[in-house]
Amino acid sequence: MDKFLGIRADVGTAQIAGATQLGAITTLPNGHTGLASFDVLSQSHNRIEHDASFTRNDVFFTPEPKINATRVKKLLSFSSDNKYLTPLELAQARHWFIRDSFTNNPSKTLGKLQTDACWRENGLIQLVIGWNEPTGKMRVDWLKQWFLEERLPFNLGWKPSTTGGDIADATNITTQYIYREISINAADPLGPLPLVFQ
Numbered sequence: 001m002d003k004f005l006g007i008r009a010d011v012g013t014a015q016i017a018g019a020t021q022l023g024a025i026t027t028l029p030n031g032h033t034g035l036a037s038f039d040v041l042s043q044s045h046n047r048i049e050h051d052a053s054f055t056r057n058d059v060f061f062t063p064e065p066k067i068n069a070t071r072v073k074k075l076l077s078f079s080s081d082n083k084y085l086t087p088l089e090l091a092q093a094r095h096w097f098i099r100d101s102f103t104n105n106p107s108k109t110l111g112k113l114q115t116d117a118c119w120r121e122n123g124l125i126q127l128v129i130g131w132n133e134p135t136g137k138m139r140v141d142w143l144k145q146w147f148l149e150e151r152l153p154f155n156l157g158w159k160p161s162t163t164g165g166d167i168a169d170a171t172n173i174t175t176q177y178i179y180r181e182i183s184i185n186a187a188d189p190l191g192p193l194p195l196v197f198q
Contacts, residue, residue, distance in 0.1 A: 050114040051105060052097040054121075055147050058105045071097075072147045076140050084137040087130070090122055091180035095188070102193055112196040119181070123174035128152075131161040136173070 051058040054075045055067050078093040079085045085093075098118065101108045129146065130138040142153040152158055178197060185192045 050117045051108050051110055052094070052101045052114070052118060054093070054097060058101055058108060060105045060107045067148060067150070069148060072144070075147070076144060079140050083140055084133075085140055085143060086138075087122075087126060087136045087176065088180060090125065090138070091177055091184060094118055094122055094177070095181060095184045098193060098195070099188070099190070110195070115195055115197075119174045119177045120170070122177040123170050126173055127161075127165045127170060129158070131163075131165065132159075 049056055051060075053071070055071055056065070057068055057071075074096070075093050076085065078089040078096070080089065098110065098115070101110060125143070126136045126138060129142050130136040139153075139156075139158075141156055142158050145151065145153040145156060181195070182197060185195060
């Protein structure tokens with residue numbers, strides 16, 4: 001398989017498309033086909049976008065395709081130095097967002113499909129933003145621009161991967177996030193959440 005920067009999920013292949021947006025080559029719900037922007041991806045809640053999102057409200061709370069800047073700010077607050085978000089900090093943030101859905105959303109949808117999307121999304125974020133760091137840490141300013149402006153931070157010095165990332169890379173990173181979540185969940189002082197890992 002050719003190298004690409006992204007993951008293959010049930011909905012298709014996510015990849016860097018051109019110089020300005022993250023897209024997906026796939027057939028999406030609502031009859032949309034071809035290159036999809038973030039706006040299109042967010043319109044199919046609990047298939048592509050999901051509860052416990054870093055950027056959007058759960059469907060129970062007035063879901064909009066618009067970015068919720070408060071959620072992005074909370075995600076970035078997990079950085080211990082305000083410069084980088086480590087893979088562990090990204091995993092801790094994800095757990096916080098999942099816990100938030102369990103606590104505050106009486107009609108949450110967080111089954112295997114949605115939690116798999118969470119782990120894959122973490123892996124995709126690391127592959128796109130942290131590919132050039134041996135530890136996988138991700139620059140906060142790059143993440144902020146990617147999430148709030150929905151564009152890749154070329155103007156801040158980000159460059160596409162020179163080595164790409166393939167299915168094996170994505171699977172390996174996603175698996176690491178699943179193991180991190182198992183540990184974080186088991187140690188949660190509020191008690192473990194009833195998550196489905198297989």
